Amino acid sequence: MFCIVSFIVLSILGIFSASNRSLAKEALDCVLRRVTFRPCTTGFDEKMKAKILGVVIMRSETLARLLNKYFEALAWAFFTLLLASSIIFARGLYLFYVTGSCNGLNQAAFCVFDPSGANNQVSTFAGCLNGEGDISKLTLEGVNLSDFPTLQPESAYRVVLIGCYTCDYTRKVYDSVLTLVRRYHTQLVFLHYPVNEKNDFLSRLGYCAYQQNPEGYWRLNEELIHSDKAMLSELTNGPSLLSTLKPETNRFLEALVSEAGLDAGRVLTCANDPATEAAVQRQMNEIVKTNFYGTPTLFIGDQVFVGPKPYRVYAIALKGLFFWLRS
Amino acid sequence: MNVEKIRQDFPALDSKRTRKAIVYFDTACQSLRPQVVIDAVNRYYLQEPACSGRSMHQWAAAVTREVDRARELMAKFLNASRAQEIIFTRNTTEGINLVANAFPFRAGDVVLVSDKEHNSNLIPWQMQVKQRGIELKIIPTCPDNTFDMDAFEALLDKRVKLVALGFTSNLDGVTIPAGEIIRKAHRVGAHVLLDAAQTAPHHPINVRALDVDFLALSGHKMLGPSGTGVLYGKYALLESLSPFLVGGDTVANSTYANCEFLPPPEKFEAGLQDYAGIIGLGAAVEYLQHIGFDTIRKQEALITYALSEQLKDISGLKIIGPADPALRGGVTTFYIEGVDSHRVALMLDQMANVLVRSGQHCVHSWFNARQIKGSVRASAYFYNTIEEANILAECLRKIRKVL
Ligand SMILES: Cc1ncc(COP(=O)(O)O)c(C=O)c1O
Numbered sequence: 127m128f129c130i131v132s133f134i135v136l137s138i139l140g141i142f143s144a145s146n147r148s149l150a151k152e153a154l155d156c157v158l159r160r161v162t163f164r165p166c167t168t169g170f171d172e173k174m175k176a177k178i179l180g181v182v183i184m185r186s187e188t189l190a191r192l193l194n195k196y197f198e199a200l201a202w203a204f205f206t207l208l209l210a211s212s213i214i215f216a217r218g219l220y221l222f223y224v225t226g227s228c229n230g231l232n233q234a235a236f237c238v239f240d241p242s243g244a245n246n247q248v249s250t251f252a253g254c255l256n257g258e259g260d261i262s263k264l265t266l267e268g269v270n271l272s273d274f275p276t277l278q279p280e281s282a283y284r285v286v287l288i289g290c291y292t293c294d295y296t297r298k299v300y301d302s303v304l305t306l307v308r309r310y311h312t313q314l315v316f317l318h319y320p321v322n323e324k325n326d327f328l329s330r331l332g333y334c335a336y337q338q339n340p341e342g343y344w345r346l347n348e349e350l351i352h353s354d355k356a357m358l359s360e361l362t363n364g365p366s367l368l369s370t371l372k373p374e375t376n377r378f379l380e381a382l383v384s385e386a387g388l389d390a391g392r393v394l395t396c397a398n399d400p401a402t403e404a405a406v407q408r409q410m411n412e413i414v415k416t417n418f419y420g421t422p423t424l425f426i427g428d429q430v431f432v433g434p435k436p437y438r439v440y441a442i443a444l445k446g447l448f449f450w451l452r453s
Numbered sequence: 454m455n456v457e458k459i460r461q462d463f464p465a466l467d468s469k470r471t472r473k474a475i476v477y478f479d480t481a482c483q484s485l486r487p488q489v490v491i492d493a494v495n496r497y498y499l500q501e502p503a504c505s506g507r508s509m510h511q512w513a514a515a516v517t518r519e520v521d522r523a524r525e526l527m528a529k530f531l532n533a534s535r536a537q538e539i540i541f542t543r544n545t546t547e548g549i550n551l552v553a554n555a556f557p558f559r560a561g562d563v564v565l566v567s568d569k570e571h572n573s574n575l576i577p578w579q580m581q582v583k584q585r586g587i588e589l590k591i592i593p594t595c596p597d598n599t600f601d602m603d604a605f606e607a608l609l610d611k612r613v614k615l616v617a618l619g620f621t622s623n624l625d626g627v628t629i630p631a632g633e634i635i636r637k638a639h640r641v642g643a644h645v646l647l648d649a650a651q652t653a654p655h656h657p658i659n660v661r662a663l664d665v666d667f668l669a670l671s672g673h674k675m676l677g678p679s680g681t682g683v684l685y686g687k688y689a690l691l692e693s694l695s696p697f698l699v700g701g702d703t704v705a706n707s708t709y710a711n712c713e714f715l716p717p718p719e720k721f722e723a724g725l726q727d728y729a730g731i732i733g734l735g736a737a738v739e740y741l742q743h744i745g746f747d748t749i750r751k752q753e754a755l756i757t758y759a760l761s762e763q764l765k766d767i768s769g770l771k772i773i774g775p776a777d778p779a780l781r782g783g784v785t786t787f788y789i790e791g792v793d794s795h796r797v798a799l800m801l802d803q804m805a806n807v808l809v810r811s812g813q814h815c816v817h818s819w820f821n822a823r824q825i826k827g828s829v830r831a832s833a834y835f836y837n838t839i840e841e842a843n844i845l846a847e848c849l850r851k852i853r854k855v856l
Contacts, residue, residue, distance in 0.1 A: 176796040180803025183851055190855040 128171045128201040129156035134208060224442050226435040232261050234433075246433040248420025249293035249321050263417040264430040270412050273405075275336045275343055276315050277304075283312040285444075286425040288418050290321040291328050291350040292358055296422045299434035300351045303424065306440050316347065317413050321421050323362035327397065329406045334396035335388055346386035353382065454748045456838050462487040462740075463836055476807040476841045481623050481784060481814075481832035483673045484654060486737070493736035494678055497729040505728050506702065506719075516728050523735025524718070530738045531668065531685055532659040538691065540684040540718040541731050545650040546573040548669030548684030549617070551721060552646050553577035555694040560586030562614040565643075567592045567600070567629075569819040570619050574648040578617065588612075597775040598622070600629040606637060613643040620658075620668075621651035624816045625774025626757070626784025626832070628652060635664055644690070650674055654834070655753060655782050657746045660685055676741060677734035681727060691717035698723035749835040753783035756833040756842045760785045763846035767853050773828055783833040786814070792856045794827035797849075801829075804848045807841075 136150035156170035175197055183190035193200065218228035218237070226245035228237035234246040266286060287303055289296035307314040318329050328350065336343040350358070360375045371379070383390040396402055416423070424431040426443040441449040460466045463485045468474040477485060497519070503512035505520045521536070528536040542548045554577075558564075564578050568591050581587045590608050595601045609616075616638045621628040635645045646667040652658060654675035660668055667690070672681030686694075696703055696714060700723045704712040714720040741749075761778040764770055764787055773786040788794055798811035810830045813820045820827065831845060 172793065172796060173799055176799030177803045179796075179855065180800040183800065183855055184804055187851060187854055194855055 127198060127205055128174065129153050131201055131205045131208060132170070132174055133157050134212075224439065224447070226431075226433075226439040231429070232432045245435050245439075247295050248422070248433050249290060249295050250420040259419050260417065261430065261432065264423065264425075264432070265416060266425055269415045271315050271317075273409060273412070274315050274317055275332070275340065275347075276313055277307060277344055278311060278313050281311050281313050283310075283444075284315060285312050285440075286315045286317065288317040288319055288413060288416065288421055288423040290319055290323070290421045291347075292320075292322045292355055292362055293421045295420075295434045297351050299422045299424070300348075302437040303422075303440065304348075306437065306444065310441075310444055312444070317409075317416075319410065319413050319418075319421065320362065325362060325364070326403075326406055326410070327361050328358070329409070330397040330402045331383075331393065333402055333406050333409070334393045334399075335383070335386065337396065338393060339388055342386045342388040346383065346388065349382050349386055454752060454835075456752065456836065459744070460836050460838075462489070464488055464491065466836060473806050476805060476837075476844055478807060478809045478831040478833060478837065478841070478845060480654070480834040480837075481626075481651060481674065481830060482810055483679065484676050484834055485836065486676055486678070486733075487740050489740050490676055490678065490733045490736045494729045494733040497732050502729075504725060516732075519732045519735070520726070520728055523731045523738075526735045526738045527683055530658075530742065531683075532661050533685055534661060535688060537717055538660075538685055538688050540686065540691070540721045541726055541734075542669070542682040542684050543680050543727070544573075544673070544682040545648055545669045545671040546577075546682075548667075548682055549574055549646065549648060550577045551684055551697040552615075552617075552667050552669075552686075552694075553581055554697045555721075556615060556644075557694070558585045558587050558614060561588065561612065563588045563590055563610075563612040565590050565592055565605070565608055565613055565616045565618075567618055568594055568822065569598065569622055569624050569816055570617075571623055571648065571650070572815045572817065573650075574617055574619055575818060587614075592618075598625050598627055598773065599775055599780065600627070600634070602630070602633070605634065609637060609641050609643070611641055613638070613641060615644050615646060617646040618648065619651070620647040620649040621655065621782060622774075622816075623651045623784070623814055624819060624830075625786055626651070626782035627774055627780055628656065628782065631665065632663055639664065651782075651784075654741075655746070655749060666690055672730065672734040672737060675737060677737035678727075678730040681730040681734045683734075684721070686717070688717065691721070696720045696723070700724055702726075744835060750782075752835040752837070753833050754779060755839060756837050757781055757783055757785055759839050759842045760831060760833075760846060763843070764849065767849055770849070770853070783837075784830060785833075786828050786830040788825060788828040789853065789856070792852075794829045796856070797829050797852055800852055801845065801848050804851070805844050807845050807848060809845075 133150060133153035136146050136153050140147035140150045152170045179190050179194055182193055219239070221230055222228045222237060222239045225231040226240065227233045228239060229235045232246060234243055237243070271286065285303070285307055289300060303314065318332050320326050320329055332343065332347065335346045357375065357378050360371060361379065364370070379394070380390040383393050420432060422434060424440065426440060429443050431439065431443070438449070445452045464470060465485045466475065466477070497516070501512040501515045503510070503516050505513065505516040507513065524536045524539045524541070527539045533539060540548070540551070542551065558581060564581065564587055566575060566578060566589065578587070578589045582589050592605050592608055593601060616634065618629060618634065620631055631647055638645045644666040646669070647665050649658060649668050649670045651674065653670040658668070666687055668685040670683050672683065673679045702725070703714060703720045703723045705715050706713045757778040761772060764772060764785065767789070769790040770787050771790070773788070774781050774784070789797065794811040798809050801807040801809055810832070812827045814828070814830055833842070
């Protein structure tokens with residue numbers, strides 16, 4: 127048993143030092159009972175035991191006596207602990223790889239590989255929503271998605287992203303979601319919910335853009351996601367009536383819409399139209415039915431990802447552990 | 454004698470340089486080397502790294518001179534009649550093998566050895582039993598491991614052609630009464646080979662006074678470089694022996710069918726030799742003579758006495774060999790009933806950098822016959838101190854409490 131423990135420990139230490147590597151090799155020989163009988167040498171376990179005792183005895187004779195007496199039992203205990211912690215470690219590593227968190231999907235408890243918990247952060251709102259914070263309630267069932275902007279509608283598989291233009295974590299993940307759906311050619315349904323915003327102006331803007339020109343809408347989406355948040359603050363926090371906007375905000379908005387290849391005049395008029403208001407409200411009501419509690423929330427098949435996960439986590443959900451081997 | 458001053462001659466003991474205060478009690482395996490020996494070896498490689506005897510150029514001439522000088526120094530050290538009686542070997546083992554293979558044995562000839570010989574003075578004779586049908590007889594020692602003259606005489610008869618004995622035992626440090634043994638052996642016409650591996654470093658040897666026929670020693674146990682040794686043989690005997698290893702440097706001339714061997718020592722020194730080692734061994738001999746055997750033996754005796762006195766009080770610890778430390782030279786070999794000797798040695802190393810030898814010290818036959826698993830051997834030399842002996846004893850007391 128001692129040989130096994132030593133082999134594991136020394137193999138790990140062997141990464142850092144050559145002398146530990148050679149000891150690890152001796153430990154392996156001991157595990158495999160491959161003792162090389164030099165005339166005056168002794169077994170690896172005996173050697174290590176003597177060395178350990180030699181260190182301990184200089185500190186405490188009582189401890190050395192106990193160690194000598196219960197050496198094998200202690201080796202077992204150590205091995206069990208080592209095994210258990212190795213399993214926990216391996217599981218954590220696997221879960222982190224697959225879900226972006228050591229503790230499983232959307233679990234925000236501490237994870238050494240993501241110490242700041244960045245993969246599980248969400249933007250939440252002050253107001254109350256149904257099922258807030260409860261992952262198990264997140265669902266697309268009964269949610270009518272037909273009215274929402276859909277990228278690559280011709281493909282069979284669907285990925286749904288609930289996000290918000292001014293939220294940091296949506297911004298963090300948006301590009302990798304786009305890369306994902308383009309790479310694996312799936313639909314992307316984007317549900318904009320103004321979590322951070324005092325009004326729904328940007329939802330209305332997006333709604334009108336999509337009505338006018340779907341392709342232009344996706345370009346505008348990207349621009350909004352990457353635009354300076356300070357410039358958007360007047361739009362999202364104020365009364366949102368175009369007539370009251372500062373001239374530079376107005377100019378910024380018009381440029382944004384035009385650059386997306388849209389007719390700025392038409393889109394902005396539409397955004398201020400009370401009929402748009404009603405349509406957007408209907409969309410909001412649909413989004414609320416998902417019971418989401420923060421952005422980004424991404425639905426891939428029957429899995430839900432809350433918070434900005436690394437790209438590989440989405441790719442694994444879509445294509446399996448060996449996603450990089452698939453096209 | 455100023456031990457501290459002597460210790461300064463040994464770079465391996467310089468704890469400032471090695472960053473560890475090593476307590477070296479394994480001299481019976483190999484001694485440490487003084488700076489003068491290291492310098493002599495280095496000088497060869499740095500200044501005249503050439504062949505001796507073969508080439509004619511200035512470097513070769515210089516090396517030849519140095520090797521001849523080393524041979525002469527060794528001849529004087531042993532009080533041999535002439536330098537040609539000194540054959541350089543790699544070690545004691547090679548010297549004994551040379552005699553075992555070259556000696557003109559006939560089937561039925563008897564070789565006597567003691568019951569506590571180093572494997573190097575046992576296995577070569579076992580091979581001769583198999584190869585040439587000689588008979589190997591074992592002389593039992595007294596219960597305290599000293600030489601049993603009566604048992605020896607009881608085995609001595611006209612069939613005995615060679616008596617091969619460890620002069621000083623590596624197991625317990627006991628030195629045998631070689632002069633008397635040789636006289637008695639010669640009386641029945643037997644020759645005597647002494648394995649002086651453990652004698653040469655600690656006792657003056659006078660081969661002429663002893664009238665010994667062959668004597669083998671190792672340079673590395675007497676401050677010389679590793680892998681050096683000497684076989685002394687009476688010149689007439691050496692002349693009469695066939696060479697053991699043959700080839701380059703052993704012959705004066707050769708045809709496709711035959712050769713003409715050189716006289717001793719060349720005919721026994723086949724192939725290119727360890728010139729650096731031989732020159733270093735010469736330097737070791739000079740250094741030993743400069744220190745003097747009186748000094749050496751006094752310091753060893755002090756340490757063996759101090760150790761023995763302290764070890765006596767450790768329960769279950771048994772010292773191998775005679776109770777009187779004065780009979781054990783610098784060697785203190787012991788075992789603790791029920792405790793693995795390797796474990797003790799490794800713990801000593803770990804606890805206080807005390808380096809000792811553990812196991813059966815290549816005298817397996819003795820241990821097997823007595824069913825003793827192994828022992829720990831602390832072998833001291835003149836560079837060891839009483840403080841070091843105290844450290845060893847203190848560690849052993851601790852170990853005893855724990856194991
Ligand atoms: C008594 C004795 N004989 C022979 C030998 C063998 O010496 P070497 O290994 O130098 O040939 C030793 C070495 O320990 C020894 O102590």
